Amino acid sequence: MKRIISQCSKELSQFKRDRLTLALAFLLPLITLFIFGFAIRLEAKNIPLVIQDYDRSPISQRYVAKLFATNQFIFVPWSVNDSVEIALDRAIAKAGIIIPPEFSRRIAAGNIADVQVLVDGTDSNNARVIKNSIKATTNDFMQSEGLIPETNLLTTRSRLWFNPARQESLYIVPGVYAVVLWIFPSLLSAIAMVREKERQTILQVYASSMTSTELILGKGLAYLIVSLGIALVVMGIGAIVFRLSFAGDPTPLLVAIPIYLWASVMFGTMLGTRTTNQNAAVQGVALVGFLTALLLSGFIYPLSNIPFPLSLLPNVIPARYFIEITRDAYVRGTGWIGVWFAELMIFAIGMFFFNVARRVLSKMQLTE
Incomplete structure (x- = not known):
């Protein structure tokens, strides 16, 4: 445990000294929030x-x-x-x-x-x-104008059960949270892992008695802390600007946030272990992470619109499940009974990313 804490402290120290990484961590997520939150409108107007x-x-x-x-x-x-x-x-x-x-x-x-x-x-x-x-x-x-008889034999009276005011921000912004909190934590962790390879500092880890599991947990803990800061800033400002409030029990969302961020960090770490330079890592996060979180998560388009066999992919995309949790927290308010499965799926997928990254690092450590 002491080695994990030491590795975490080292990563946080390096993170604070890099101004570009700080801007990538906190400035770009806010810009993305405002662009998506204000620009995307599903209801046609004007x-x-x-x-x-x-x-x-x-x-x-x-x-x-x-x-x-x-x-x-x-x-x-x-x-x-x-x-x-x-x-x-x-x-x-x-x-x-x-x-x-x-x-x-x-x-x-x-x-x-x-x-x-x-x-x-x-x-x-x-x-x-x-x-x-x-x-x-x-x-x-x-x-x-009285052109339709008032005594109809059949009439329908409709009522919007959720979001009766048809506030689009209640649909868009929770989805933006899922996209932003998936892209930037994974991007930061992927770049951090690749930077170790480019600077050859990872060889010192291989030469030490630190295991691949301890290295990943140390780095993952550091960027989980950073990601929690990103989530606090983005979701806090988003709630103020777009006037979001919880519709029911907020605890499922509060529990899901660190689990989702951990899965995002592990996804970036997995990509970082399999790439050799920062450009490849960024492209991997952009292509695999961003496109799937944006297009195959139900953020903009209903999942039922995705044709088979592409419709199978959303089942392994954590953003899909986190969107269910955020929209339930801000719109439906059903609580644990409606989102418990989504929480388990995010955790399972995150553990899969962790195991893949651990095995790749273990093989690299043995070959050095």
Whole structure:
């Protein structure tokens, strides 16, 4: 144990003297938090919309006003002499609505009044959002104008069970925590391990009586302490800036944080034992760690959207399980009963990384 503490103290001393590493540890995670937290928005807003109203009646104008009252669309000036298709082709607008000349007359006569809606389908997800929004607004307009009978035989009343205010930060920011706290601790530990090889200082360890397990535990403890500091800064500032608060019992998250950070440090250590220079270590963390944590963890896209056999990979990505824990802590609040399995999986994967790193270092120590 004394050797592990000594190794940990040595790593922390080297860490404090390296200003670049300090910036990498604390400044870049905050920048990443703010970029992801403010830039990523899953709900489409400020959608440019072209309106061609050939009827120009009071009811058609009320319909147009209803569309823009949602604050989801922005008005794009467009001549009635130019086709809506041109606006879509030139990417001036994402959608266009054409109101025919007989719009108000057909409604007054009790007939069906058709309104043509053209939507840019380049982004299929955005197109679906626009289509559903226009449809919902049209139904609401018809209800308010008395064009739909009030005595329906079947009605639905929906209620958002979690996050009723539809606050996107409750979905995005907990996911950002998982990505940030996976990338930077692993990056720091990988660089630290490779630096030992480049400076040949690891040979002194091989010549001593310190085992590979003690070396990894010493380095891992040092960067676990640093990572806890990163987590405190990032999650603390994130909670203040984005106004996050716990939805239920916070203890599952508090327990998961050191376990998750340990797995991240062990992942970086494993990569560091298998690479020979810092560039390779950084690329390994960026490609293997960052891309999987960003794209295969459920951070942005639902895991159900990932096709087979790629859908098997999220089962061994710790960020996937930590996102479940953070979103439960800030949104659902179910507590241990909902996330205990995620905690066990993170611990198991972290132990796998530790054993791989230990075996690689043991083989290197025997060959020296």
